[in-house]
Amino acid sequence: MIQKTIRIFGIPMDLGQNRRGVDMGPSAVRYAQLKERIQQLGFTAHDEGNITVSQAEETVTAADSSINAHFLPQVTQVCQSTYEAITDCWQDDEFGLFIGGDHSLSIGTIAAVAARGDVGVLWVDAHTDMNTPQTSPSGNIHGMSVATLLGDGAESLVDVGYAGAKLKPENVAMVGIRSVDGIERDTVRKSRVTVHTMSDIDVQGIHVIAQKVLDQFAHLDRIHVSFDLDSCEPRIAPGVGTPVMGGLTYREAHLLMEILSASGKVYSMDVVEINPILDSRNQTAKIAVEMILSLLGKQIL
Ligand SMILES: [Mn+2]
Numbered sequence: 001m002i003q004k005t006i007r008i009f010g011i012p013m014d015l016g017q018n019r020r021g022v023d024m025g026p027s028a029v030r031y032a033q034l035k036e037r038i039q040q041l042g043f044t045a046h047d048e049g050n051i052t053v054s055q056a057e058e059t060v061t062a063a064d065s066s067i068n069a070h071f072l073p074q075v076t077q078v079c080q081s082t083y084e085a086i087t088d089c090w091q092d093d094e095f096g097l098f099i100g101g102d103h104s105l106s107i108g109t110i111a112a113v114a115a116r117g118d119v120g121v122l123w124v125d126a127h128t129d130m131n132t133p134q135t136s137p138s139g140n141i142h143g144m145s146v147a148t149l150l151g152d153g154a155e156s157l158v159d160v161g162y163a164g165a166k167l168k169p170e171n172v173a174m175v176g177i178r179s180v181d182g183i184e185r186d187t188v189r190k191s192r193v194t195v196h197t198m199s200d201i202d203v204q205g206i207h208v209i210a211q212k213v214l215d216q217f218a219h220l221d222r223i224h225v226s227f228d229l230d231s232c233e234p235r236i237a238p239g240v241g242t243p244v245m246g247g248l249t250y251r252e253a254h255l256l257m258e259i260l261s262a263s264g265k266v267y268s269m270d271v272v273e274i275n276p277i278l279d280s281r282n283q284t285a286k287i288a289v290e291m292i293l294s295l296l297g298k299q300i301l
Pocket residue numbers: 103125126127129142228
């Protein structure tokens with residue numbers, strides 16, 4: 001497919017986790033010449049600016065200690081306005097590009113994508129993000145996004161956009177996984193989500209894994225890529241809130257994007273968890289732009 005027009009939204013959400021700084025991710029990616037680079041590839045790019053996100057400091061509502069999910073009302077509201085803004089401005093024949101912000105924002109972006117029909121979601125991440133308020137050791141919502149999208153989580157978040165689950169587990173694949181919490185491990189095992197761990201990539205090679213993802217999504221016309229920069233090896237992407245050693249190399253990440261792009265099915269993308277405060281000379285935002293260009297079809301020759 002690869003649409004001719006790219007519609008960009010920034011979602012400076014930092015309420016879904018506890019390392020401050022990911023709210024500056026959209027600025028860092030724009031500073032890394034996102035729009036110019038996309039236009040150089042021959043696309044038209046429209047930047048819709050940022051969704052409004054309240055600051056943690058201005059929160060007046062007392063924390064709700066009855067549920068283990070920090071900033072639940074605020075995260076719900078941002079996901080809802082993200083859903084609405086995307087639904088209003090993003091045309092069917094455009095590629096949707098959503099820049100974060102922490103990974104909780106995907107609850108809003110993927111709700112908007114899924115509202116247009118069945119979609120395969122490739123979750124590129126060090127973590128499975130399948131905790132619920134009942135299982136989460138931290139209470140941080142960015143570790144609950146996938147469970148929420150599958151319909152298991154805080155009710156207000158599950159119902160962002162429209163009531164109920166947004167994804168079917170058989171339409172979700174994960175790549176880059178190397179850190180899963182205790183009880184979360186049981187949830188992942190029991191779910192029908194397909195998980196390709198770093199060990200699988202080591203043994204089989206990323207090209208084989210990429211093909212398996214495409215085979216899994218063979219019955220679907222559209223693929224959404226949710227790219228958490230912590231999937232990459234921290235030496236190449238140091239500017240993330242939760243770095244985990246042993247991640248995707250620069251070339252593995254690129255090749256994954258290139259193979260997906262060649263399928264002609266990629267429809268939209270989240271790029272999340274870039275933390276410029278922890279970064280080194282905007283290196284992580286620059287890698288994010290490289291991944292976006294590869295997914296849009298940039299080739300070596
Ligand atoms: Mn994540």
